[in-house]
Amino acid sequence: MVNFIIDGKKISAEKGTMVLEAARANGIDIPTLCAHEAVSRSGACRLCVVEMKKGKRAKIVTSCLYPVEEGIIIETKNERVMNVRRLVLQLLMARCPESDVIRDLASQLGVDAQPRFAADEDKSKCILCRSCVRVCEEVVGVSAIGFSCRGADKAVSTPFNEDSAVCIGCGACAFICPTGHIEMETTEETRKIWGRTFKMKTCDVCGRYFAPEDQLKYISKKTGVPLKELAVCTNCR
Ligand code: SF4
Ligand code: FES
Structure with a gap:
């Protein structure tokens, strides 16, 4: 175990634990956008910055990527941290002027709604977190999906921006996206995402539409579970 301090609280955590997880496990909230437990970390949004003191040195680190160390002192809300976090939010607002999620976070942290930096013209909501x-x-x-182009034109898309033959319409990308950039439209019978329209399957028991047919076929092929057994929604299992 490693012993350290976060916001004045003595904490122990297993070696390899990130500062973000150690803080959360002890009821200390650090705002994040891009850190999701289901996938590996990118450190893209920089919103989770904290100050880390080791001996006489103090520096700003991204808590979602910084593993705890013996004796370090972490400050999650001091003035230096809040100033950096506000600057990060100003930059994110300029990059994604139409993201309500980013605007809400900015207002929670008292960041002026008037952009400090010129807004990107493409009006994307994507923070390129992967x-x-x-x-x-x-x-x-x-x-x-993957990233196309480089530099300012970098964007998430299907290969060559064409309909993806391998997409199964599961919507995991839209669910995980922290800023609402990926558009997905689900009606009773269909789901539209990445330019394709997927037919939804009805539950064999209650008759409710519950998942894209392509997704169920993919799961069946991958797991060997017969398609018939997957044709029942989670409520009726
Ligand atoms: S679309 Fe969403 S999840 Fe994908 S890189 Fe952009 S912000 Fe991240
Ligand atoms: S949550 Fe840590 S960099 Fe985004």
């Missing part, structure tokens, strides 16, 4: 790409690759296992 969580969508990673969940598709690491959890679902289909790799239907």
